[in-house]
Amino acid sequence: MTGQKVTQESRCTFVSVATCAYSGATLLAFLLGSHPEIATVGEMDGLIPSENPEQYRCSCGERIRDCDFWVRVAAGMSRRGFSFDVGHFDLRFSAPVSRIIRYIRMGSTGVRLIDSLRDSVFFKLPSERRRTAALAARNVAFIRTVLEVTGKRIFVDTSKGPFRLPALARFSSLNLRAIHLIRDVRGVVASRIRHGTTLPVRKMARQWVTSNRRIQGLLRGSFRDRYLTVRYEDLCRDLEVTVRSIQDFCGCQKLSPPLDSHGFEHHILGNPMRLHAGSAVRLDEQWRTLLTRRQLAAIRHVTESLNRHLGYAEEATGEAKEQGQRNEATNS
Structure with missing residues (x-):
């Protein structure tokens, strides 16, 4: 069934957390979702294909099909x-089939006018305009429904796709x-290794660069006055100040973050950590004991310029290199 974009309702705020995997988005979702004005379901793209909706558990602990929150969302969408x-969910903005068009659409020049002209040309293609407008209307309906069900006015999304924000900019009110959430590449690579990724370290580092460059280009081009850069490390080290600055950016009352964000009602999808019992926020820097000297060198070779630009001093030159040597000796 299709629907029309809702225009008579009050204008609400949509905040996209633009980031790459293993950068702390689920943690941020729990922290922000505990605020009385902010609603989030984490990744609004919904379940990944490998998940069984009959067994999948919402972060509230209920099977997602039995969860009253999702029952009310379905009813609200129907209305x-x-x-x-x-x-x-059928909310995902998928990449164009054509490899060339996909490359053009996913990239950004970092210049607002050029990106706007590119998008204008792209959306003049009748089929793409119809498809994107219809999907944007469905996304807006979902966002407004969740806000209605929760009684909140700001919606935060932690999905990783690059197309939702530009589409909503063109086809919604x-x-x-946007929040650009970044994490030290070494922490991202180490987390991926711990979670079973077998890709070469150099390739994971390149993916980190590509993802963050793309996000930078999009936000600096079309959203330069509407985005905030947040470092995962700052969030963990100075929780109070960082969360309050995010709340201020979102346009809500600045409140102290909860000691245990899991103590609130949440209905978050995505990272399995959403099901774990709450605990104090702690900085994860296991890369210091996990990555070897060779791995650190490979990462540094690919990412040094961007890592520095994002505010990460190359401490690996001294302390981390020594630790990498010890790790290498241990793993030998």
């Missing part, structure tokens, strides 16, 4: 003229903002 199933 807005859209069918909705928790097994298939939402008040759009």
Whole structure:
């Protein structure tokens, strides 16, 4: 079933957390979702294909099909003229099939005018305009439904795709903002290794560069006055100051973050950590004991310029190199 974009309702705020995997987005979702004005379901793309919706558990602990929150969301979507199933959200903005068009669409020049002209040309293609407009209307309906169900006014999304924010900018009246959440590449690579990724370290580092360059280009081009850069390390080291600055950016009351964000009602999808019992926020720097000297050197070779630009001093030159040598000796 299809529906029309809702225009008579009050303008609400949509905040996209633009980041790459293993950068702390789920942690941020729990912290922000504990605020009385902010709603989030984590990754609004919904379940990944490998997940079984009959067994998948919402972060509240209930099976997602039995969760009252999701039952109310489905009913709210129906009232807005859209069918909705928790097994298939049908909210994802997928990449164009053509490899060339996909490359053009996912990139950014970092210049607002050029990116705007590119998007204008792209959206003049009748099929793409119809498809994107319809999907944007469905996304807006979902966002407004979640805000209605929760009684909140700011929606935060932690999905990783690059297309939702530009599409909503063109086909919705939402008040759009973005947070570029970054984490030291060494921490990202170490987390991926711990979670079973077998890609070469150099390739993971390149993916980190590509993802963050793309995010920078998009935000500096089309959202330069509507985005905030947040470092995962700052979030963990100075929780109070960082969370309050994010709240201020989102346009809500500045409140102290909860000691245990899991103590609030949440309905967050994505990272398995959403199911674990709450605890104090702690900085994860296991890369210091996990990565070897060779791995650190490979990462540094690929990412040194961007890592420095994002505010990460190359401490690996001394302390981390020594630790890498010890790790290498231990693993020998």
